[in-house]
Amino acid sequence: MADFMTETEHRSSGVSHSGAPGDRRDSGGTGPGPLDGQEAAALLERTRALVDPELRAAVESLPDSMRRIARYHFGWEHADGTPAEGNAGKAIRPALVLAAAAALGGPAARAAAVRAAAAVELVHNFTLLHDDVMDRDPTRRHRPTAWTVFGDTDAILAGDALQALALRLLAEDPHPAAGRAAARLADCVVELCAGQHTDTDMERRAPDEVTLDEVLAMAEAKTGALLGCACALGALYAGAGPEEAAALDGFGRQAGLAFQLIDDVIGIWGDPLRTGKPAGADLAARKKSLPVVAALASGTPAAAELAVLYGKPYVSGDSEGIARTALAVEQAGGRDWAQAEAADRMARAMQELARAIPDPEAAGGLLALAEFVTRRSS
């Protein structure tokens, strides 16, 4: 599943949506606006201060064996059990829960939604633990993944336990929205599973067997769904009705898709010094990312060339081949399409936001977070 937690440290300003419907960048207040990143940074810091104690208390309630793996995964402990500085991530999802609750219900709703925010973060981390096993990813947040340290079995079990903890937090919450929030979060888990299935399934298929609609649907299920759910849960905790919750879900989903599009562009054309990944890593892995699938579907001569290049396995060190592949994606229109699509998704996100929260001042926090996750430097 896409992870904003480290990428965002290195990147800024990848998608422009000035003039997008519902854009409120000039609205409200004095001092630092939502779009310079300072408001988002402050929101994230406040979220961590509010949610971390709840998250840690939940993890501390685990039996020793599961707690050890969870603590390592969250970056609170080294593999040998000694305390670590902790890089448990930027807490984008819990920040969306709290910002949505605050936008619709003010500080009281934000305070009431802390448990729901922790539940969303637990679900996110359950999926990271399992996805890393399935994808054989060796690193996460600049550290060896849990399965490389504890083995597949323990990483799977710790993920299972975190899902249970997440739903237990909501089950134990006396808030009147807790039941609906738990059902919504469980639904989201099912969607995340289907998204991960589609992703791993697509990677096994030939590039010309994958359609752009499929990749977009997969990105929505894998990345958009939990961001949308986070916003919807915040809305439910603020007492929102089904329409408002659906609009905030749409906002989070569309912002998540915009993020994924920009992330895929950076996966091809990003600066390795900034991204921490080798240039063209996604191309070397023959990943069916959004710009690549868009390029392959373009019917251009460059698409045909790209299909041939993607049909052969990558030969280690062939930087010229990677450069040719990247050029073919660009010439086939994959880069332009992805950037235009990201801008379009952000515009849709803003429309959904305006639908649920007409007051620009109230929507400022959510806007700042959406900007934050799609602001990158390539």
Place this chain on the structure above:
Amino acid sequence: MADFMTETEHRSSGVSHSGAPGDRRDSGGTGPGPLDGQEAAALLERTRALVDPELRAAVESLPDSMRRIARYHFGWEHADGTPAEGNAGKAIRPALVLAAAAALGGPAARAAAVRAAAAVELVHNFTLLHDDVMDRDPTRRHRPTAWTVFGDTDAILAGDALQALALRLLAEDPHPAAGRAAARLADCVVELCAGQHTDTDMERRAPDEVTLDEVLAMAEAKTGALLGCACALGALYAGAGPEEAAALDGFGRQAGLAFQLIDDVIGIWGDPLRTGKPAGADLAARKKSLPVVAALASGTPAAAELAVLYGKPYVSGDSEGIARTALAVEQAGGRDWAQAEAADRMARAMQELARAIPDPEAAGGLLALAEFVTRRSS
């Protein structure tokens, strides 16, 4: 995780607990009593009729990809998607939910608890899907396991989705006990995970590093916990207070341990024609089952011989070695200990049952189910 679903078809009458405190085999009514298996069979059939529609509706709500794997796992479909006769198991756990609800709250409580019964069965099947991946078990209910058909990734994802479905069923249930039941079920999932961790961890350790207390605690977490939880959920749905729910949890746990002890005895001395497994399969796998660990801890000469035998890998076809190993376990007292311990656990189960439900007539269904899972032929 232990599975009653096929073993019980082949086995009967392994543990005697006549005279056990709280034993009510002579209590109540005319016609077939609880102990001849007919009452249990009727309860299981009625449970399947009540719970199957709820279970199928939950599975049908899954996205295509997840639904396909779940349908196969439940035995409703073949791997190619064509309908199958269906052997989704005996439904012991949902039967315990309904029997506990009926014992404490009558038919209305039983009817109200159907959703909770389906949730327990979904959790059980989520753990089976994951355990089979971890343990590399090739067969389940006489069919290839899901991971052998769909791969590890899809089996893990389908398990994740079933856990989410289980907790969603309770989250959507307007019953006043649903929230507490969901929290209780989530707690149980965490305990099941810790039990599976201990099990896989113990199998990697040397036999003399494993204590009897550890194996008993593992069996309680892996097998007893969900049976106890099933009974506790039924109690909650009948409006029981914490003490009654705890007593029914204890009943289920102790009956689960009795089952596991008998199952382990049969894994060594069972008749292959009846059990469907080769004789001494657990010994060939050097499994640290309860009779083996008890034997190793006995301090007898036979224990020393057993330690030497277990220290060497099994050579395929060495039936003489297996016979010698089984004899050493028996001579070291492992068989007698396991049978006595099973009788003791059943006695404790009866005590807990009498504590929660003093009326023998009302407790009859639970008693019949406990008898059913521990009645086996070796």
